[in-house]
Amino acid sequence: MFLTAQISKYVLIVVYEECDGRGLAFSKDMFIVNNAETNLTDDNRSLATLPAGLSIRPSEIPEAGYGVFAERSFPKGTRFGPYGGKITENVDDCSYAWTVVSGDRTVKHYVDGYFKNNSNWLRYVNCPRTVHEENLYVLQLNNEIFYVTYECITAGTELLIWYGPDYGEDLGLQRKPEDYQERFNEEDIRYVIENTIMENVHQLYAHCYKFFNQTPLINPPGKEGTFDRYCFYDGSYQVCRYSDCSENPCTNQTDCRSCEG
Numbered sequence: 001m002f003l004t005a006q007i008s009k010y011v012l013i014v015v016y017e018e019c020d021g022r023g024l025a026f027s028k029d030m031f032i033v034n035n036a037e038t039n040l041t042d043d044n045r046s047l048a049t050l051p052a053g054l055s056i057r058p059s060e061i062p063e064a065g066y067g068v069f070a071e072r073s074f075p076k077g078t079r080f081g082p083y084g085g086k087i088t089e090n091v092d093d094c095s096y097a098w099t100v101v102s103g104d105r106t107v108k109h110y111v112d113g114y115f116k117n118n119s120n121w122l123r124y125v126n127c128p129r130t131v132h133e134e135n136l137y138v139l140q141l142n143n144e145i146f147y148v149t150y151e152c153i154t155a156g157t158e159l160l161i162w163y164g165p166d167y168g169e170d171l172g173l174q175r176k177p178e179d180y181q182e183r184f185n186e187e188d189i190r191y192v193i194e195n196t197i198m199e200n201v202h203q204l205y206a207h208c209y210k211f212f213n214q215t216p217l218i219n220p221p222g223k224e225g226t227f228d229r230y231c232f233y234d235g236s237y238q239v240c241r242y243s244d245c246s247e248n249p250c251t252n253q254t255d256c257r258s259c260e261g
């Protein structure tokens with residue numbers, strides 16, 4: 001199965017801060033961790049692209065091979081990448097391939113990191129067993145794949161990104177919509193997502209439907225009126241967030257939900 005990429009034109013912009021700080025500010029100075037430069041063209045290439053502050057070693061997930069670990073803290077909203085690999089329309093072994101999608105959500109091509117001599121360190125990031133282990137999400141920007149931290153990652157933590165429902169199932173991992181809701185209600189994660197999706201609400205508007213049918217919509221305490229909606233889509237699920245009440249694009253009825261919902 002392929003790793004499932006999301007459609008997103010959003011640029012997440014954050015200011016670096018240490019993990020114990022709250023209220024991360026978003027500004028023009030996004031905390032970006034670029035791949036390390038290397039001239040290597042042999043199998044050591046992928047390892048040589050590992051940026052400072054990270055290590056590649058046996059995963060904490062049994063029988064998952066190698067994984068990537070933080071050796072220092074990285075703030076929420078840190079962007080790693082882009083994912084390296086062969087740009088192709090055909091992939092023999094899908095284990096290391098992300099789909100890159102066009103605006104209409106059709107597959108544009110794959111970026112296949114199977115071969116260590118033309119990929120990079122992001123190929124070593126494993127898939128979380130639960131939503132609570134997950135600490136990265138995938139972001140497609142200008143046909144490139146990046147990994148972004150949901151929350152502050154402390155030294156010693158393994159970086160983990162959800163590969164999508166099909167690949168997840170291949171690994172024996174299943175998820176329910178309630179799992180996502182629980183996870184995205186955590187304050188740090190909500191902050192990253194809300195600030196990410198705020199950048200370009202309209203393209204995602206049409207995709208806002210799944211969670212309406214799965215969760216009861218309630219008025220935030222003490223709130224009434226017309227609210228905007230912001231939707232986050234990652235290819236496997238949607239999270240729609242309301243800052244007030246407005247028409248549900250799925251049911252054509254006016255619904256309300258809190259920003260937290």
Ligand SMILES: C[S@@+](CC[C@H](N)C(=O)[O-])C[C@H]1O[C@@H](n2cnc3c(N)ncnc32)[C@H](O)[C@@H]1O
Pocket residue numbers: 059061062063064065066067095096123124125126127128129171
């Ligand atoms: C993109 S690679 C990740 C890097 C890989 N661990 C390595 O050492 O090259 C994906 C493969 O890692 C392993 N893997 C990743 N997440 C896993 C998990 N949660 N449980 C078991 N195996 C996992 C599977 O073999 C999967 O096909």
